[in-house]
Amino acid sequence: MIIAKTRFGEIEYDPEKTLEFPxxxxxxxxxxxFVVMPKRKEGPLFWIQSVEDPEIAFVLTDPTNFFxxxxxxxxxxxxxxxxxxxxxxxxALAVVTVRPSHEITLNLLAPILFAxxxxxxxxxxxxxxxxxxxxxxxxxxx
Numbered sequence: 677m678i679i680a681k682t683r684f685g686e687i688e689y690d691p692e693k694t695l696e697f698p699x700x701x702x703x704x705x706x707x708x709x710f711v712v713m714p715k716r717k718e719g720p721l722f723w724i725q726s727v728e729d730p731e732i733a734f735v736l737t738d739p740t741n742f743f744x745x746x747x748x749x750x751x752x753x754x755x756x757x758x759x760x761x762x763x764x765x766x767x768a769l770a771v772v773t774v775r776p777s778h779e780i781t782l783n784l785l786a787p788i789l790f791a792x793x794x795x796x797x798x799x800x801x802x803x804x805x806x807x808x809x810x811x812x813x814x815x816x817x818x
């Protein structure tokens with residue numbers, strides 16, 4: 677186990693169980709290992725924290741919680757990078773942004789493909805897609 681200082685304080689993690697991004701994320705190509713942070717609240721959002729840079733963390737969600745028809749499947753080269761076969765599971769996740777105005781958006785144009793079998797992930801940009809980088813999340817207010 678390793679202890680790292682992060683924006684969440686000190687965290688202990690097993691380097692064998694970190695989420696590996698072989699090519700990093702867009703704009704963060706030098707960061708390859710993240711820890712999925714334990715959820716403190718119920719709900720569809722969760723954090724991943726870089727173990728290489730304590731200042732970098734992202735909020736992610738499964739976009740199908742909000743957009744039921746959202747589907748992204750990896751192609752053959754993406755499956756190779758993820759280290760998975762044709763029949764292995766792969767999930768598309770979206771980066772969540774909460775603006776100072778409390779507007780919440782999901783990046784549906786550049787999802788993160790996550791392969792549980794290899795614990796690898798990669799961010800891809802969808803070509804000719806109707807989705808946006810800042811897709812508003814409409815929240816019902818009571």
